């Protein structure tokens with residue numbers, strides 16, 4: 001293990017060649033590579049059905065019935081933790097925590113917050129009920145929930161969506177994990193609460209040096225929070241790299257189309273939805289999954305899986321993509337340009353941005 005930010009050891013999740021299929025044999029996640037280190041936020045982005053949640057569940061060892069593991073490995077700090085059972089399950093449970101879209105549904109309606117949280121702290125090392133309760137009170141304050149006595153006595157239906165998600169975050173952090181997988185953690189919340197929960201996640205990540213895998217369909221959230229991003233379509237990584245590079249100068253037509261489909265308050269032009277639906281895709285291995293919806297497609301795109309274009313850590317799987325430099329760096333202006341997302345730190349090097357260990 002190497003030393004990272006502030007001398008803390010750097011932990012790492014590595015996913016290599018993850019391939020998952022349905023019982024009917026359809027490839028749902030195709031040869032996905034992904035890595036998350038402590039101290040960074042990595043975003044996994046894509047439309048509904050692109051394979052984001054299955055990738056997360058595979059890392060957690062929580063794949064639903066009917067999903068078949070066809071290939072690939074998950075490593076945690078160099079140890080192979082692939083699969084569901086065995087001695088690694090508890091290591092993974094302790095070191096990789098997760099929160100999901102619908103916090104109310106994740107909480108048992110019959111249990112008070114206190115019972116849930118003290119149970120979490122007991123499970124992860126508190127030696128007495130009293131110590132567990134004290135830890136729960138501290139953690140509630142840490143996740144921004146004042147009046148802990150009242151919250152501990154509340155049942156899930158008495159909490160707002162934002163409060164319930166804060167409780168879930170408190171429960172997830174009880175184990176003192178190295179990683180947090182946040183699967184669409186704000187999708188079910190109103191806009192103001194979304195921003196508050198994302199701020200909280202960012203603060204906790206900065207304080208603790210957690211590695212965060214943030215699953216979202218919202219490129220605005222990626223631009224605000226993530227250092228690195230992987231863009232999925234049809235279970236395949238279409239483009240990956242530093243968020244500033246991928247969103248500032250996207251190479252892949254799918255990333256470009258996703259960006260163009262977002263409302264941009266600074267531009268008078270209305271957002272352009274991507275034609276077709278996420279269900280329109282070529283089967284994995286036959287060609288580029290995005291070919292049926294791609295405005296740049298050529299015959300080859302339906303015939304052969306996309307070739308990978310690489311420049312540094314920036315990669316795109318596309319027969320048509322060529323590396324382009326971010327705006328302001330003299331990029332190739334002869335390529336069809338889709339304006340990149342107005343990143344807060346566009347053009348700054350990764351070393352200049354915070355959180356990067």
Ligand SMILES: Nc1ncnc2c1ncn2[C@@H]1O[C@H](COP(=O)(O)OP(=O)(O)OP(=O)(O)O)[C@@H](O)[C@H]1O
Pocket residue numbers: 022023028046047048049050051052053054055064065066067217
């Ligand atoms: N239990 C299951 N059995 C069969 N197919 C499934 C199952 N779970 C997911 N799938 C399929 O796998 C594909 C990827 O699903 P996944 O839930 O990972 O997508 P996602 O990107 O997380 O989408 P969303 O944003 O809607 O959650 C989809 O085509 C979905 O229909």
